[in-house]
Amino acid sequence: MLHFSNTDLDQLTSRYRANLINSCTGYKSSNLLATKSKEGICNLAIFNSIVHIGSNPAMLGFILRPLTVRRDSYSNFKTSGYFTVNQVHKTIVEDAHHTSAKYEKNVSEFSKTKLTEVYLDDFQAPYVAESHIKIGCCYLNEYEIEENGCLLIIGAIEHIYLPEATIHKDGWVQLDKVGTITSIGLDGYALPHLINRFAYAKPDEKTKSFLDGA
Amino acid sequence: MLHFSNTDLDQLTSRYRANLINSCTGYKSSNLLATKSKEGICNLAIFNSIVHIGSNPAMLGFILRPLTVRRDSYSNFKTSGYFTVNQVHKTIVEDAHHTSAKYEKNVSEFSKTKLTEVYLDDFQAPYVAESHIKIGCCYLNEYEIEENGCLLIIGAIEHIYLPEATIHKDGWVQLDKVGTITSIGLDGYALPHLINRFAYAKPDEKTKSFLDGA
Numbered sequence A, B: 001m002l003h004f005s006n007t008d009l010d011q012l013t014s015r016y017r018a019n020l021i022n023s024c025t026g027y028k029s030s031n032l033l034a035t036k037s038k039e040g041i042c043n044l045a046i047f048n049s050i051v052h053i054g055s056n057p058a059m060l061g062f063i064l065r066p067l068t069v070r071r072d073s074y075s076n077f078k079t080s081g082y083f084t085v086n087q088v089h090k091t092i093v094e095d096a097h098h099t100s101a102k103y104e105k106n107v108s109e110f111s112k113t114k115l116t117e118v119y120l121d122d123f124q125a126p127y128v129a130e131s132h133i134k135i136g137c138c139y140l141n142e143y144e145i146e147e148n149g150c151l152l153i154i155g156a157i158e159h160i161y162l163p164e165a166t167i168h169k170d171g172w173v174q175l176d177k178v179g180t181i182t183s184i185g186l187d188g189y190a191l192p193h194l195i196n197r198f199a200y201a202k203p204d205e206k207t208k209s210f211l212d213g214a
Helices: A006-011 A014-024 A072-080 A090-098 B006-011 B014-024 B072-080 B090-098
Strands: A002-005 A031-036 A042-047 A051-055 A058-064 A082-087 A134-144 A151-162 A182-184 A188-197 B002-005 B031-036 B042-047 B051-055 B058-064 B082-087 B134-144 B151-162 B182-184 B188-197
Touching: A002 A006, A006 A014, A006 B151, A014 B051, A014 B151, A031 A072, A042 A072, A051 B014, A051 B058, A058 A134, A058 B051, A072 A082, A072 A151, A090 A188, A090 B188, A151 B006, A151 B014, A182 B188, A188 B090, A188 B182, B002 B006, B006 B014, B031 B072, B042 B072, B058 B134, B072 B082, B072 B151, B090 B188
Parallel strands: none
Antiparallel strands: A002 B151, A031 A042, A031 A082, A051 A058, A058 A151, A082 A134, A134 A151, A151 B002, A182 A188, A188 B188, B031 B042, B031 B082, B051 B058, B058 B151, B082 B134, B134 B151, B182 B188
């Protein structure tokens, strides 16, 4: 068993520490955030920090790194009010990762990958046609994390598109049916398969599986 | 392709909507948060919202639901200043899920599962002995999300314990080597395997895999 204390962490090289801290907290969601500038240039960027904020009203959140450098996604959704969240699956993972390359502001990552922009139900922001699960969001708010200048962005979920085969009778979405990817740190990608789904836990009752009953 | 607009979402039953919104944003991390009250009672609770906040200084965050009901984890780490994050793996997933049952404040979830409390390097909060990856954190701050009363909790990472076999030469942790679980929504658990790891993306360069070079 290796042990890193906070003193040990301070002494690591910044790359080693970034890899360790980004990956040790577990698998993360892997999504492409798409926006469009007022000049009509699309931006596509991979995010691994999308979390559930609430279901009524439906909201999600993600962490944005400090605004000390140009952040096209941020300036686009602040101006337009809209962004989309597009799930990464196994056949688009290489192009999804490539969106993290630093292109100039006037270059759309759609033009540098095989990913295709598509517009649904008159929504201002583009979706990724190849993503099986697509979510259209309206920017709601941001909270600055004073410890390091990161922002927590809150978005309202306005549209969800997903294949009928993924959704169970009770609304639960079985992500492995469409090859959804999960990420490890900033550059690792893993493919999960479902092993179980459990009923609501009650004190002193044995955990029940309800994979077949959903 | 199914489509839910925000009007459709409003009309769903609360259970269906909660399942849909919790699961559609992708796989999440699966960790047990452990704390100890000033009376010496441990609390163990499963969280799927732990995200990376920063690596220098090393910090993580997670979303806590509104404080409208008793939240033992919260009152414990606010009083003691400490909590631990313990990774869920495939052989403890059933007990990990069971920690979401609503036990009384004076009942430790360790006593209701086969999970074992262990203390390392004089840290105040207990760790889960069975977890392969354990992180000791100091409570730093909280941000109230005014849209629904949830809190973003920020913790400083003070200790990391992990098996030597999981860590690559550059600090990256290969989670599938120890059967780490990822979650779908509030009750689904999936087991990933690594499919690729890519080099830092550069404009107009083909994405390179460096699985063998790390």
